[in-house]
Amino acid sequence: MRVLLVEDDESIAEPLADGLSRYGIHTDRVVTGAEALRAQLGDFVLLDLGLPDIDGIDVCRRLRQVSDVPIIMLTARGDETDRVLGLEMGADDYLPKPFSTRELVARMRAVSRRTRTVARTESRDAARTLGPLTIDERTRQAYLSGEALALTPKEYQLLVLLAADPGAVVDRRRILETVWEPNFFGRGKTLDFHVATLRRKLGDARWIENRRGVGFRLVVPGRDG
Incomplete structure (x- = not known):
């Protein structure tokens, strides 16, 4: 699996990429929303909301307009309004910081299962x-x-x-x-x-x-x- 990590904090991005690699997940990283909108999205997008240029919720909305790639938001924000808004803009899940790599991978697998379920439902007709x-x-x-x-x-x-x-x-x-x-x-x-x-x-x-x-x-x- 190949994921796009949108995260400007080096202290979070590096250990996260290392942890994901131990699960066989390759990480491509960008640090701004503008870069994320130009990047190859891969199989998954891990999206921080606190980006230096564009709010992550707006990045999520714009990505969803052009792609159905699964998106998990990663953020230190605790406001329920942000979580609900992000999900309504098309994110598939929301994981508050701090989190473990093991939990993130479990969330990614759960999202993948749900995505396959919807795809099977759609393919029937x-x-x-x-x-x-x-x-x-x-x-x-x-x-x-x-x-x-x-x-x-x-x-x-x-x-x-x-x-x-x-x-x-x-x-x-x-x-x-x-x-x-x-x-x-x-x-x-x-x-x-x-x-x-x-x-x-x-x-x-x-x-x-x-x-x-x-x-x-x-x-x-x-x-x-």
Whole structure:
């Protein structure tokens, strides 16, 4: 595996690269956000938020616009707002400093497993049509009545997961563990936020039905569930 480490602190970057090498992971390092946006991303991006030029959250957002590469944010920031915002901008996980190399590698493996799960779900049907809704996994784009929906990466993954088995209730924990991370710290507020924004973009709240205390299911408005 080859990772891009975006970290300006030499005292953190060098031992981290050495530790990762013991797990067979090769590290390419850059020290600024601008360099990260020009670099080859490899198989993974480890992104510090406290960069000297561009805020790491903005770097995450811009990387996610051009690539689906897994991103783990590494930061000393303790504010929950930063963590939630980073995840909503498309990061796959968040690891506060200080951390051990062993924990980071475990997180990377967990993200890789979730990424493969989503990929398998998407590959079952390259273009899925549900009433006026079409999900094209080849282009990672959803269309409603022929019009492209402007979905964030998390909104798209949430829609794909729910659409994999229309009408079936997907429990909240499975959604969080598939689209976000195991032991997600956001207490479900981020999931509810994404469901609300996805409903708005679909133009009808009936697309996503809430089974209180259980989870959500995707239904075509006007059809019997």
